[in-house]
Amino acid sequence: MFALIDANSFYCSCERAFDPRLRGLPVAVLSNNDGCAIALTREAKDIGLKMGDPYHLAAKRPELQPLVWRSSNYALYGDMSRRIFETLLGMVPVVEPYSIDEMFLDLEGVPGDLAQLSADIRACVRRVAKIPCCVGIGPTKTIAKLANKVAKQDHNGPGVCDFSEEEIRQRAYPSIAIGDVWGMGRASVAKLKKQNVETVAEFVAMPNDQVRDLLTVVGAKTQAELQGRVCFPFNDAPATRKSLAVTRSFGRPVLTWTEMEQALASYAVRAAEKLRRHRLMANAMQVFMRTNEFNNDPRYSNQATFEIEGAADTLALIGDALRAGRRMWRDGCRYFKAGIVLLDLKPAADTPANLLPSRDPEQSARLMAALDAVNTRYGQRTLSPAVAGITRGWTMRRERLSPRYTTHIDEILVVTA
DNA sequence: TCTGGGGTCCTAGGACCC
DNA sequence: TCTGGGGTCCTAGGACCC
Numbered sequence: 001m002f003a004l005i006d007a008n009s010f011y012c013s014c015e016r017a018f019d020p021r022l023r024g025l026p027v028a029v030l031s032n033n034d035g036c037a038i039a040l041t042r043e044a045k046d047i048g049l050k051m052g053d054p055y056h057l058a059a060k061r062p063e064l065q066p067l068v069w070r071s072s073n074y075a076l077y078g079d080m081s082r083r084i085f086e087t088l089l090g091m092v093p094v095v096e097p098y099s100i101d102e103m104f105l106d107l108e109g110v111p112g113d114l115a116q117l118s119a120d121i122r123a124c125v126r127r128v129a130k131i132p133c134c135v136g137i138g139p140t141k142t143i144a145k146l147a148n149k150v151a152k153q154d155h156n157g158p159g160v161c162d163f164s165e166e167e168i169r170q171r172a173y174p175s176i177a178i179g180d181v182w183g184m185g186r187a188s189v190a191k192l193k194k195q196n197v198e199t200v201a202e203f204v205a206m207p208n209d210q211v212r213d214l215l216t217v218v219g220a221k222t223q224a225e226l227q228g229r230v231c232f233p234f235n236d237a238p239a240t241r242k243s244l245a246v247t248r249s250f251g252r253p254v255l256t257w258t259e260m261e262q263a264l265a266s267y268a269v270r271a272a273e274k275l276r277r278h279r280l281m282a283n284a285m286q287v288f289m290r291t292n293e294f295n296n297d298p299r300y301s302n303q304a305t306f307e308i309e310g311a312a313d314t315l316a317l318i319g320d321a322l323r324a325g326r327r328m329w330r331d332g333c334r335y336f337k338a339g340i341v342l343l344d345l346k347p348a349a350d351t352p353a354n355l356l357p358s359r360d361p362e363q364s365a366r367l368m369a370a371l372d373a374v375n376t377r378y379g380q381r382t383l384s385p386a387v388a389g390i391t392r393g394w395t396m397r398r399e400r401l402s403p404r405y406t407t408h409i410d411e412i413l414v415v416t417a
Numbered sequence: 418t419c420t421g422g423g424g425t426c427c428t429a430g431g432a433c434c435c
Numbered sequence: 436t437c438t439g440g441g442g443t444c445c446t447a448g449g450a451c452c453c
């Protein structure tokens with residue numbers, strides 16, 4: 001049996017955990033660059049804000065004036081996610097983090113009443129991590145996800161939904177829209193609608209071959225999972241990641257190569273840091289830049305993917321990124337976004353030694369260790385290659401950022417009693 | 418002025434091989 | 436008239452997720 005724990009309006013709940021004045025108020029958290037709403041409390045939904053609404057339009061709507069806006073603060077949310085994870089680990093043997101705000105539990109062999117355990121988990125996450133959440137239970141991950149969704153929709157309910165019994169599912173499926181199912185996106189819903197399939201019950205009743213023809217093996221697996229057959233097993237060990245990206249929209253258009261160079265170099269710095277934190281090496285890189293597709297600027301978009309010498313060295317990655325960037329750079333464009341993606345990642349330990357390395361691997365490792373040590377101790381970008389720039393006019397907007405309550409000593413909450 | 422960022426998986430089609 | 440049958444690997448693009 002699986003359980004899925006999903007935090008309610010996670011980013012907003014994190015903001016509320018440290019600023020109790022936000023309780024009961026409509027709150028929305030903005031995407032990077034303060035672009036659009038990506039997390040909303042129920043109060044925010046109730047007054048008409050929708051996921052994805054652009055901030056610059058929503059801020060002008062009279063009915064949305066009560067909203068409290070926050071820029072996204074991923075340092076805070078990541079840390080809160082870790083707290084939830086640790087809270088859960090204190091209650092069950094294994095936890096599989098699925099996303100920043102969702103964790104699967106394997107309840108196989110966990111003693112006691114599942115409903116009681118779920119209620120306890122919910123209360124404990126609220127008390128210890130200060131985050132409200134809902135719990136869904138089912139014999140497969142897809143059913144547990146669905147149960148969670150049902151639990152969430154019942155605002156005044158217990159916050160727990162148990163779909164472990166076949167009979168209970170049979171009663172529930174006819175009234176659940178197929179689009180509520182994990183893995184059923186817009187395109188699949190539209191295809192099913194053409195076949196007059198709109199509810200989970202109707203989907204489950206389709207012949208498996210027909211589902212496969214219509215939605216490929218992905219849809220067929222989802223159907224099997226809804227019928228109670230496990231296709232997505234519990235994953236105890238964290239999956240090794242295959243790619244890693246650092247991409248950003250600019251706070252204002254970038255017009256000069258010098259600025260683009262700074263941007264690409266600083267993305268490479270971040271990418272290299274992530275790579276080393278996960279103890280990985282990258283064997284290929286993708287670099288892209290583009291103008292804004294939403295306005296009338298002349299369109300230009302270019303991208304290059306190429307192999308690189310297996311490395312987690314900041315200076316090497318900067319060199320690779322800038323060489324590729326320089327080749328695709330065109331004067332006169334108003335660049336709006338650029339990014340770096342590292343591909344073909346391998347564990348650093350498994351990577352065979354390069355017989356003809358372009359830099360001394362020992363020296364590189366020592367230099368990177370020193371760089372990371374300084375930046376860990378004194379803060380990100382304390383030490384950074386000069387080409388990544390010191391004053392940067394192009395960085396993203398984050399005008400409504402909350403303090404880094406849990407990850408920066410100067411911004412920690414002070415309590416007076 | 419103003420519309421995010423970061424992932425995974427699958428499929429189709431081309432190149433190439435025997 | 437007639438032009439096989441499998442493979443593999445790679446890439447671009449679609450779909451989906453949070």
